[in-house]
Amino acid sequence: MALLEVKDLSVYYGVIQALKGISFEVNEGEIVTLIGANGAGKTTTMQSVIGLIPSRSGSVIYDGHDITKTPCHKIVHLGMSQVPEGRRVFQELTVYENLVMGAYTKKRDAAFKEDIEKIYTRFPRLAERKNQIAGTLSGGEQQMLAMGRALMSKPKLLMLDEPSMGLSPLLVDKVFEIIKDINRDGTTILLVEQNAGKSLAISDRAYVLETGSIVLSGTGDELAASDEVKKAYLGG
Amino acid sequence: MKFIETLINGLSMGSTYAMISLGYTMVYGIAKMLNFAHGDIIMVGGYTIFITMSLSGNPILGLLAAVIFCVALGVTIEKIAYKPLRGASPLAVLITAIGVSYLLQSTAQIIFGSAPKMVNIANLGNVKFAGLNIPLYTLITLGCSMVIMIVLSLFVKYTKTGRAMIAVSEDKGAAQLMGINVNGIIMITFAIGSALAAFAGLFMLMKSPSLTNTLGAMPGIKAFTAAVIGGIGSIPGAMVGGLLIGVVEAVSLTIPVIAPYTDAIEFLILIVILLVRPTGILGKKRREKV
Incomplete structure (x- = not known):
């Protein structure tokens, strides 16, 4: 069952469209990752889902509630939590x-x-x-x-925005291990990462975000094996 | 003896400034705006006391009415004038605040006229002990303010709402992610600041009974100066800055040569302190967030 269901979500900064109608879902118990380059819209997605920035169209359904227009502090009370970027x-x-x-x-x-x-x-x-x-x-x-x-x-759903950013390789491994642990203890995870290799390795499913649109999706292993992902995000 | 009397008088004046400063500094810290209409809330409190006292003659009732009316007014102003500008440029908010200030002053002038109203709170007389001769109202002002400041400090440090205020002042977005209703916290901050302004209105009328529509203008500016000297955004800073300005003012007024320049001296202190410590006495240097 989908714990989080995002449908056709569009976000604008002034006249610039940061998210061009993206759709994805996170099922209970999963680790789902959004990967993508800088400026692809990953953080915008995270902030929009939890109500920190308003969306222009589309819908966000969480745990049976329509939270599209719900302010952030109320969404947190529904059992969603976020580790923000930085x-x-x-x-x-x-x-x-x-x-x-x-x-x-x-x-x-x-x-x-x-x-x-x-x-x-x-x-x-x-x-x-x-x-x-x-x-x-x-x-x-x-x-x-x-x-x-x-x-x-x-939280039922924990969102982490670039948790490995700026950390030493040793700590990066540790952070991913902890995320896996948290998930094993029953918390659903939505992860945003630039470190595609490590995050795909622990993910059940993943989406690739490019300039505001989702261009690819699949299981963590499928995406890790895909030529496009390899070329663009895994350095080979 | 004379010096101790002056010092107590100064601390009393200073604690009135501190009451006002706290309103500026808390609103600045939490809503990140300079509420230049804050001084005029004192004036509104003054007129509320005036009306209540002419009806009942009871200063306690006057204070109560002033607190209630000022809180309602402060919260309403925030909701109508400032809340729609959340996210607008700081300059737009500043100009709006100045506009609200003139609106309050002009409205009071239309209703009550320009001639000063006399508000005789109570004939409290003087207290004499150990060779000191001190007007009772200075001790009441000092005592009440100290209690209020202690209660406020404990409230901010130990209650859930107080902790939420600290969180909002540091990082609004992160505070929302904790489940804090930022708009609610801003409203509470305006309510507290306005209540303190009502107290300041009473203290000022106890000192000098003449009430006009510009009652809050100069004390407002001085209390803002005190908030900046103490470190704007810092609650203990506003207290220290307020007391400092009050003592300087009291001492300066007793020295005939410099007495006419008292206001100038206070602003000079502001300039000197900002040159030495740009963040104020207790202001913290914030690390720029990337």
């Missing part, structure tokens, strides 16, 4: 306070304490640094924090 952790708050912000939609009860312990178990580095100001963390640690923060709302 992490955007709250620089002046501590690691712990950032995680508390992530649980904004939840009550601060016993379950909250349990959730935060789960995050610390998944990301031991965050436990070590829980009282450190987030702005002083390294890029990798900030990525972990952004992921932990997004998980604090216990």
Whole structure:
């Protein structure tokens, strides 16, 4: 069953059409990736789906709700969560306070304490640094924090926008491993990546986005094997 | 002794400025706009106190009515004048705020005329102890403001709404992704700022009973100066800046040679502090986000 169903979504920045009526879906339990070059519209798609930027036409159905015109904060309450491009952790708050912000939609009860312990178990580095100001963390640690923060709302669908950007190769592997882990624990994943090789390897299905349109789709393996993808995104 | 009296008077004036500064700084921090109509909310609060007192004679009732009316007005102005401009150029918002300021002043003039109204809050007299002779209203102003500032600081630090305010001031988009209703938080910020302005209106009328439609203009500008000196966007900064401006003003007024230049001296301090610390005393340097 499709958890997220995007149909003919069009987004404009002024007169420039950034998304030209794209359609895709994410089924419950899947990892789905959108790959594409810089400026293809990946981040626009992510922000439009979660209601940060308005769409001009098309529809977004999530978990049975039509959320096309729903403002972002209400969509988050429906159980969708996003790790934005560039992490955007709250620089002046501590690691712990950032995680508390992530649980904004939840009550601060016993379950909250349990959730935060789960995050610390998944990301031991965050436990070590829980009282450190987030702005002083390294890029990798900030990525972990952004992921932990997004998980604090216990989303059904977790969207990650370029989680591997700017990280060392070792950390990139770690991030993809964690994404797989999160998925195995029952969270559906929509991923946007420039690192096509690594993301296709963990994806059930994927879409290729080119200048605002979806030009290819298939399973992760199919796309990884396709000549066009190889040529354009896998360097050979 | 004289100096201590001056200092207490200065802190009292300063805490009134701080009440106003907080409105500027919180709105700037959270809605990223300079609300130049903020000073005029004080004036509206003043007239609300005037009306309530002429009907009932009770200053507490006057304050209550002023708080309620100012909050309603502040929130309405935000909804009608500023909210439609979310995302517009900062200049458009600034001009709108100046327009709202003139609208409020002119409306008050049409309703109440240009002649000053006398609002005698209460004859509070002076307090004498340990050789000091201090007007009671300065102590009330100082005490109330301190309590309000402490409560506000605790509210921002420890409540869910307060934390959401910090999140919105740092990154609106990320705050929305946490599930925070940014428009709601901006509305609450305007409500708090307007309530504080109503208190400032009462404090100013206790000090000097003459009420005109420009009551809030000069204190508004000075409190804005105080907010910038303290570091605009910073709540403790607005408090420190307000108290500093108040003490400087009180001290300067007791020295006959420089007393006529008091306003100039305050703005000079602004210039000097901005030259040394462009972000203000407690303002943080924000890392530019790419």
